Amino acid sequence: MKGRILEAARRIFGEYGFHGTTTRMIAQEVGIDISTLYYHWGEKADLYEAVVLDIYEDLRRKLSEVERAVQGKPLARRMEIALDTMTEYLFEHPEISNLILFRYFAKTRHASPLDFRVPELMGNIAYSMGLVADKKHMPVDARMKMLAVMNTIHSFVSGQNFFMPLLDIDRETYLPQVKETLKFLLIPPFLDLAGRIKVKKAGEKKAGEIGAGNDRS
Amino acid sequence: MKGRILEAARRIFGEYGFHGTTTRMIAQEVGIDISTLYYHWGEKADLYEAVVLDIYEDLRRKLSEVERAVQGKPLARRMEIALDTMTEYLFEHPEISNLILFRYFAKTRHASPLDFRVPELMGNIAYSMGLVADKKHMPVDARMKMLAVMNTIHSFVSGQNFFMPLLDIDRETYLPQVKETLKFLLIPPFLDLAGRIKVKKAGEKKAGEIGAGNDRS
DNA sequence: GAATGTTTCCATCAGTTGCTGGAGAGAAAT
DNA sequence: ATTTCTCTCCAGCAACTGATGGAAACATTC
Numbered sequence: 001m002k003g004r005i006l007e008a009a010r011r012i013f014g015e016y017g018f019h020g021t022t023t024r025m026i027a028q029e030v031g032i033d034i035s036t037l038y039y040h041w042g043e044k045a046d047l048y049e050a051v052v053l054d055i056y057e058d059l060r061r062k063l064s065e066v067e068r069a070v071q072g073k074p075l076a077r078r079m080e081i082a083l084d085t086m087t088e089y090l091f092e093h094p095e096i097s098n099l100i101l102f103r104y105f106a107k108t109r110h111a112s113p114l115d116f117r118v119p120e121l122m123g124n125i126a127y128s129m130g131l132v133a134d135k136k137h138m139p140v141d142a143r144m145k146m147l148a149v150m151n152t153i154h155s156f157v158s159g160q161n162f163f164m165p166l167l168d169i170d171r172e173t174y175l176p177q178v179k180e181t182l183k184f185l186l187i188p189p190f191l192d193l194a195g196r197i198k199v200k201k202a203g204e205k206k207a208g209e210i211g212a213g214n215d216r217s
Numbered sequence: 218m219k220g221r222i223l224e225a226a227r228r229i230f231g232e233y234g235f236h237g238t239t240t241r242m243i244a245q246e247v248g249i250d251i252s253t254l255y256y257h258w259g260e261k262a263d264l265y266e267a268v269v270l271d272i273y274e275d276l277r278r279k280l281s282e283v284e285r286a287v288q289g290k291p292l293a294r295r296m297e298i299a300l301d302t303m304t305e306y307l308f309e310h311p312e313i314s315n316l317i318l319f320r321y322f323a324k325t326r327h328a329s330p331l332d333f334r335v336p337e338l339m340g341n342i343a344y345s346m347g348l349v350a351d352k353k354h355m356p357v358d359a360r361m362k363m364l365a366v367m368n369t370i371h372s373f374v375s376g377q378n379f380f381m382p383l384l385d386i387d388r389e390t391y392l393p394q395v396k397e398t399l400k401f402l403l404i405p406p407f408l409d410l411a412g413r414i415k416v417k418k419a420g421e422k423k424a425g426e427i428g429a430g431n432d433r434s
Numbered sequence: 435g436a437a438t439g440t441t442t443c444c445a446t447c448a449g450t451t452g453c454t455g456g457a458g459a460g461a462a463a464t
Numbered sequence: 465a466t467t468t469c470t471c472t473c474c475a476g477c478a479a480c481t482g483a484t485g486g487a488a489a490c491a492t493t494c
Contacts, residue, residue, distance in 0.1 A: 001471085001472095015322070016236070017234065017236065017237075017322070018237075019233070019234060019236035019237035020234075020235075020236040022450080022451065022452080023451085023452065023453085024450090024451080024452095032472075032473085033472065033473050033474075034452085034453085034473095035453090035454080035455095035472070035473060035474080036471075036472055036473075038452090038453065038454080039470095039471070039472075040471090043452075043453075044452065044453090098322050101318060101321070101322070101372075101375075102322075103379060104318070104372070104375045104376035104378075104379050105232070105234070105315050105318070105319075105375050105376075105378075105379075106379075118383055119383065140384050140386060140390075140394060141394065141397065141398065141401075143383075143384055144384070144394050144395070144397075144398040145398055145401065145402065147372075147373075147376075147380060147398075148369055148372075148373070148398050148399070148402055149402075151368070151369060151372035151373070151376070152365055152368060152369050152372075154372070155318075155321070155364075155365075155368035155369075155371070155372060156364075156365070156368070158318075158321045158322050159321035159322075159364075159368070161321075161322075162320060162321045162322075162323075163364060166335055166336065166360075167357050167360055167361070169357060173357075177357060177358065177361050178361070180358065180361075181358065181361040181362055181364075181365050182365070184358075184362065184406050185362065185365055185366075185402065185403065185406050186402065186406075187406075188405040188406045188409055189401050189402050189403075189404075189405045189406070192405055218441080218442095239480080239481065239482080240481085240482065240483085241480090241481085241482090249442075249443085250442070250443045250444075251443095251482085251483085252442075252443060252444080252483090252484080252485095253441075253442055253443070255482085255483065255484080256440095256441070256442080257441090260482075260483075261482065261483090
């Protein structure tokens with residue numbers, strides 16, 4: 001039951017945000033009384049926090065999966081796979097993107113103890129993209145780049161119902177368009193960067209690991 | 218008075234969203250009774266719509282200004298100026314970015330009559346960036362690119378209070394970092410694109426207007 | 435200065451919100 | 465069989481929500 005409530009809460013919070021969601025909406029979605037909800041999860045803010053923690057965990061898992069899937073591939077291909085996979089995944093679970101974007105302007109924040117997970121998420125994927133050598137210690141500019149990439153995807157997912165009528169296209173056209181746009185925007189800068197790092201490194205020591213030998217199509 | 222209410226409503230709606238804002242919060246911000254608010258603006262949804270219309274107008278004005286400012290400059294410089302100017306502007310008026318992002322998942326939508334302004338905004342700036350030849354008729358992929366650019370900026374502005382502690386930097390470091398990241402991400406793809414279009418056009422007719430002769434640093 | 439129109443506030447409404455006490459229903463342990 | 469424990473619901477609370485009617489204050493016109 002506790003799990004069923006969490007699952008419903010994910011959907012509703014993801015769709016209406018914290019303030020737009022009432023505990024009665026969630027209870028009704030599950031088909032239970034609100035008292036049962038309070039019995040399992042305590043106050044609304046606690047349930048919300050559990051939801052956010054849950055989606056962060058999902059995101060972390062998916063990113064690890066991607067990280068493994070791209071190992072050994074050249075950078076351009078790595079980014080293609082990562083972007084495609086994450087885009088597809090988030091389109092299947094739009095509440096993840098919604099909840100993450102909702103958090104950006106949430107006044108409901110009491111400096112949640114789960115924010116420490118975000119740098120970790122960024123670190124892993126940045127490492128996997130050959131942006132940094134050290135998984136633990138990321139320079140600010142590398143983190144910014146990761147944030148930008150994630151935000152761009154999230155915006156397209158969260159904004160889909162807003163953008164589709166605006167562009168006058170349906171979902172089947174929208175998704176590939178998003179993928180294409182993401183690849184268009186995000187791959188060239190990182191290839192450039194990898195090229196620069198490679199050249200720089202080659203002048204010092206061996207050029208390993210990063211940007212495994214490939215140039216732009 | 219009507220104007221003062223609108224101004225306050227912009228701030229509060231931009232900070233707490235539609236559901237997170239109460240009419241009493243706005244009235245208190247102005248220092249008036251809620252009846253006065255209802256007298257001038259009618260129901261809450263109407264005021265909200267007026268606010269959204271207002272920020273779209275501001276955005277349109279600023280984009281026109283940018284469009285004029287970059288005329289005649291080479292593409293890379295054009296994008297630099299546009300990104301810097303818009304970033305600075307939106308950081309000064311974060312409620313604009315907030316309200317736009319809020320709209321992405323707004324269930325409060327009754328197919329507002331102001332959405333027609335968005336393609337117009339995109340058209341102007343895309344034309345100014347040499348992405349399209351015809352201001353009125355934009356292909357879907359060009360619109361997607363514009364949306365991506367705008368969304369990336371908005372995310373950084375709206376997420377500033379979330380990201381700054383995350384990156385462990387203060388506002389004075391954050392703003393230039395955002396600018397740098399935006400330029401890193403967004404300029405190379407468009408330079409590549411302009412290069413391709415230029416080459417293609419040169420093979421057919423004269424290569425004018427687009428990508429006025431410059432290559433990457 | 436009387437009449438008219440505009441703007442402001444006070445008091446109040448009905449409905450909704452987050453949340454709780456207490457009474458059962460059902461199973462498990464004694 | 466009784467006690468104990470976990471779970472679920474009903475009923476209801478106080479606070480807050482969006483919204484309104486009507487009385488004053490104020491300004492404008494005649």
